[in-house]
Amino acid sequence: MLSRLPLQVDVIDPNEQIYGINYMEQLPITAKEVAKETALDPVLRKVFTYTLRGWPYQRDTELLPYSRKANELSVDNGCLLWGQRVVIPASLRSRVLQELHLEHPGVNRMKALARSFVWWVNLDKDIEELVKTCEQCQNARHRPSTTNPPHPWLYPNRPWERVHCDLAEFGGRQYFVMMDAYSKWPDIYDLGTSASTTKVIDALRRSFSSNGLPERLVSDNGPQFISLEFRDFVQSNGIRHQLTPPYHPASNGQAERLVQELKKSLRGKPAARSWSHQLSLFLLHYRSTPHTTTGKSPAELQLKRTLRTRLDLLFSRGQADLGQQNEQQFQEASSQVRELIPGEAVGVWNPRRDGRGNWLYGTVMQKVGPTNYMIEVEGHVRYVHIDHLRQRDSRSMSGGLPTPEQTDIPITPTSSKELIPPVISVTQESDAVEIPGRVKCI
Ligand SMILES: [Zn+2]
Known part of the structure; x- marks a missing residue:
C-alpha cells in the first residue's frame, strides 16, 4: 500500500482548499435551455410566434429590432435564430456573456466570438460594458505602442510556413510558446522550472508530431536558440531558422502578443484549477476564437474546420445525440452476436x-x-x-x-x-x- 503513496506532495495553499469546496465549473448552456427560456421570455415568445406564423401589421416598439430582421429570422428546435446565430433570451444573457468572457479576450475578440454564435439587442453594448468593468481586462490591455511599427513580415501563403517562437516565464515556470504567422495557431508547452535547449527541442518535436515541420522558425537570440544543439536540430529537419534583432522584441511580435495573452490567462486562473487545466482552456479558447487579424479562428485556417466548444451546445446541431447513436451501434453489434435469454x-x-x-x-x-x-x-x-x-x-x-x-x-x-x-x-x-x-x- 505504501508503494502507492505519492512520493512528493505539492504544497497545498489553504485558500485553494477553501475554494475547492465551493468551486465548481459552471455547466454550459444548451440549446434545450435556450428553447425553454425563449418560451418564457415575454418578447422572444412573440417574435418566435410571428416568425412561424407571420408578422402582424401593428407592432410594439420592443419588437422593432426583431421585425427589422424578420426576413433573416428562423426557428430551430424551439430556439430563435438570426442567420447562423442563436437569439439569446434575456434570462440567459449574463451567463452567455460569462462564457464569452471566460478567457478575458478583450472587446474585439469577444465581439468576434459572439458574432459566430449568438445575438441579442444591445449585445455589443453589453460586451463593452462588461469589459469596461473587468479589472483583469483593463489591467492586461496592451500599452499603446510608442515604438516603431513591428517588423513588416509578409503574410505567408499557408499554415506552418513561418512559425514564431518565444519563451515566457510565469509563476516560476517556463513556457515555450509557438505561433503560426498564417493561421495564428498557438502551441504552448510547460517546460517546468527551467528552459534548457533540450526541453525546447523536445517541445518542438511534440508540436511537429501533430503539425509537421515548419518551413521557417523565427525566434530571438536567447541562449537556447543560438546553441549548437538547436542549430543541429533545425538544420537536420530542413527548417530555416531566423533570428530577430537583439533587444527588439517587436520583431517577434506575434509570439510576444501570445505571451501577453497567456500571462493574462494564467493570472486569472481560479485557485482550484491547475496550471495545466488553465493552459488547456486557454489554448482551446484561443484556437477556436476568430482572430482579429485574419477574421477567422486559428483552427479554421490551420485545420480547415471549426473546433467544437461549449458554445456549440447553444445549437441543437451541437448536441451529440449519444442516446440515438449508442442505440444504433447497439443494434448493429447485437445482430452479429448470439443472444442469451434472461433466465437461461x-x-x-x-x-x-x-x-x-x-x-x-x-x-x-x-x-x-x-x-x-x-x-x-x-x-x-x-x-x-x-x-x-x-x-x-x-x-x-x-x-x-x-x-x-x-x-x-x-x-x-x-x-x-x-x-x-x-x-x-x-x-x-x-x-x-x-x-x-x-x-x-x-
Ligand atoms: Zn475580463
Whole structure:
C-alpha cells in the first residue's frame, strides 16, 4: 500500500482548499435551455410566434429590432435564430456573456466570438460594458505602442510556413510558446522550472508530431536558440531558422502578443484549477476564437474546420445525440452476436491471473450491452462478456474444460434435461447482490 503513496506532495495553499469546496465549473448552456427560456421570455415568445406564423401589421416598439430582421429570422428546435446565430433570451444573457468572457479576450475578440454564435439587442453594448468593468481586462490591455511599427513580415501563403517562437516565464515556470504567422495557431508547452535547449527541442518535436515541420522558425537570440544543439536540430529537419534583432522584441511580435495573452490567462486562473487545466482552456479558447487579424479562428485556417466548444451546445446541431447513436451501434453489434435469454442457465468462465481459469454456474439476468450480460453467479451479480459465457450443457461444463480462447462451442437450443443442476445454491438475500457499477467484472 505504501508503494502507492505519492512520493512528493505539492504544497497545498489553504485558500485553494477553501475554494475547492465551493468551486465548481459552471455547466454550459444548451440549446434545450435556450428553447425553454425563449418560451418564457415575454418578447422572444412573440417574435418566435410571428416568425412561424407571420408578422402582424401593428407592432410594439420592443419588437422593432426583431421585425427589422424578420426576413433573416428562423426557428430551430424551439430556439430563435438570426442567420447562423442563436437569439439569446434575456434570462440567459449574463451567463452567455460569462462564457464569452471566460478567457478575458478583450472587446474585439469577444465581439468576434459572439458574432459566430449568438445575438441579442444591445449585445455589443453589453460586451463593452462588461469589459469596461473587468479589472483583469483593463489591467492586461496592451500599452499603446510608442515604438516603431513591428517588423513588416509578409503574410505567408499557408499554415506552418513561418512559425514564431518565444519563451515566457510565469509563476516560476517556463513556457515555450509557438505561433503560426498564417493561421495564428498557438502551441504552448510547460517546460517546468527551467528552459534548457533540450526541453525546447523536445517541445518542438511534440508540436511537429501533430503539425509537421515548419518551413521557417523565427525566434530571438536567447541562449537556447543560438546553441549548437538547436542549430543541429533545425538544420537536420530542413527548417530555416531566423533570428530577430537583439533587444527588439517587436520583431517577434506575434509570439510576444501570445505571451501577453497567456500571462493574462494564467493570472486569472481560479485557485482550484491547475496550471495545466488553465493552459488547456486557454489554448482551446484561443484556437477556436476568430482572430482579429485574419477574421477567422486559428483552427479554421490551420485545420480547415471549426473546433467544437461549449458554445456549440447553444445549437441543437451541437448536441451529440449519444442516446440515438449508442442505440444504433447497439443494434448493429447485437445482430452479429448470439443472444442469451434472461433466465437461461449458463457456464461462466472465471479467469485467473495465471491465465487459467474454471467454469462456474450462472443464470442470465439481463442483457446490458451488445456483448455484455448481467449474470447471477453464486448469489452475486457479475457483468460478463459473451465470449466468457457458454450454454450450460454437459460438454462445456465438465470434462475437457476448453478455455474461451481455445474453442467456440456452438450454442444449441436450450433443453432443461441436458443441464446439470447447479451445485451452488443461490442465496436470495438482497445484500448478496452487488450494486451494478461496482460489481466484479470477469
Ligand atoms: Zn475580463
